[in-house]
Amino acid sequence: MKVGRVTENAEKRSILRQIKTRRDEVIVGAGLGEDCAIFSFENEGCVPACQEQNGRSVVLSCVQEGVFPVAYLLQRCANILASRGGKPIAAAMSILLPPEAQEAVLQSIMAEAEETCGRLGMEIARAQGTVTGAVNEPFVTVTAYGAAAVVTEQNKSAAIRTEHDPAGAAYHTVKAARPGQDIVLSKWIGLEGTAILAKRWGGSLRERYPAWLPETAAGFDRYLSTVPEAAVAVQSNACVLHNVSEGGIMAALWELAEGADVGLTIDLKKLPVRQETVEICNHCNISPYELFSGGCLLMTGADGPGLVRAMEAADIPAVIVGKVTDSRDRLILNEDEVRYLDRPHADSIYQTINQEAPAAAGDKEV
Numbered sequence: 169m170k171v172g173r174v175t176e177n178a179e180k181r182s183i184l185r186q187i188k189t190r191r192d193e194v195i196v197g198a199g200l201g202e203d204c205a206i207f208s209f210e211n212e213g214c215v216p217a218c219q220e221q222n223g224r225s226v227v228l229s230c231v232q233e234g235v236f237p238v239a240y241l242l243q244r245c246a247n248i249l250a251s252r253g254g255k256p257i258a259a260a261m262s263i264l265l266p267p268e269a270q271e272a273v274l275q276s277i278m279a280e281a282e283e284t285c286g287r288l289g290m291e292i293a294r295a296q297g298t299v300t301g302a303v304n305e306p307f308v309t310v311t312a313y314g315a316a317a318v319v320t321e322q323n324k325s326a327a328i329r330t331e332h333d334p335a336g337a338a339y340h341t342v343k344a345a346r347p348g349q350d351i352v353l354s355k356w357i358g359l360e361g362t363a364i365l366a367k368r369w370g371g372s373l374r375e376r377y378p379a380w381l382p383e384t385a386a387g388f389d390r391y392l393s394t395v396p397e398a399a400v401a402v403q404s405n406a407c408v409l410h411n412v413s414e415g416g417i418m419a420a421l422w423e424l425a426e427g428a429d430v431g432l433t434i435d436l437k438k439l440p441v442r443q444e445t446v447e448i449c450n451h452c453n454i455s456p457y458e459l460f461s462g463g464c465l466l467m468t469g470a471d472g473p474g475l476v477r478a479m480e481a482a483d484i485p486a487v488i489v490g491k492v493t494d495s496r497d498r499l500i501l502n503e504d505e506v507r508y509l510d511r512p513h514a515d516s517i518y519q520t521i522n523q524e525a526p527a528a529a530g531d532k533e534v
Contacts (some may be wrong), residue, residue, distance in 0.1 A: 350472025
């Protein structure tokens with residue numbers, strides 16, 4: 169199998185088909201495009217930590233893991249929870265270390281995690297370190313938890329409500345996409361992957377470009393939070409909020425269409441991308457459209473122009489890039505060229521992340 173997320177077919181065959189629904193408490197479980205599980209629990213009989221008796225608590229949970237900086241993993245979790253209409257609350261961490269690792273590595277990971285959680289308003293509820301020969305570099309798994317918002321008049325039209333949650337908690341899933349909705353993106357695609365590549369290949373990039381370019385790109389991690397735009401989107405009655413991450417914008421669009429069983433029409437030229445991302449992807453001979461895109465939020469709604477104005481009022485760049493359609497066709501328009509959206513591939517970053525030096529692409533157009 170290739171490095172990165174397993175293919176969609178493998179996920180369907182070997183993961184999703186084997187999962188059975190057994191508990192009424194699980195409102196949203198495993199599924200294509202569903203990065204966040206949602207649970208609803210009766211509060212009756214709880215200890216005083218529950219604020220209401222005879223009510224329901226709706227808890228959201230998501231998992232991110234990898235060898236990337238722990239700050240990125242925690243931020244992804246916060247983004248996923250926010251994209252489902254939840255408020256990030258706490259995180260549990262499992263840290264696997266190779267036998268040759270020093271304790272200072274563990275201390276550094278935890279210091280970074282604590283600083284990031286402080287910024288996100290989250291608490292580290294549990295952390296465990298394990299030394300094992302099964303890994304050759306530190307590998308961190310983050311499980312994050314959040315609480316769903318209470319349904320209000322502002323978010324009632326966009327909130328998904330089920331028979332398991334009659335009291336009403338607002339949360340969003342990809343299944344809320346409907347034909348005719350506008351598709352909106354915040355900020356730019358490829359931000360997270362660009363920052364990772366700029367930090368890893370800064371030396372070779374400075375040999376080809378002015379020093380400001382890799383330095384600027386390495387600072388793109390300041391844009392990785394989508395919590396602010398998720399809050400604006402909820403208040404603006406957006407229907408789908410989908411975090412764009414591994415596999416890039418093309419994977420996110422496919423997950424949206426497949427999860428909601430709808431079609432899409434996307435204008436490739438309108439997909440927002442920074443010039444720094446274009447140059448670094450050219451240098452590494454990879455596609456910015458299939459690159460880690462943390463910091464970019466994919467949204468749908470009946471009033472795309474209104475959603476864009478609300479984002480701009482909050483100083484968040486946003487643009488309408490297409491429409492949800494009533495066919496199964498997932499079309500990518502590039503001026504006079506029309507092609508179909510492919511099933512997601514392994515993220516482009518895996519083509520270079522383990523190389524000693526990136527293979528420059530010359531002047532390949534992106």
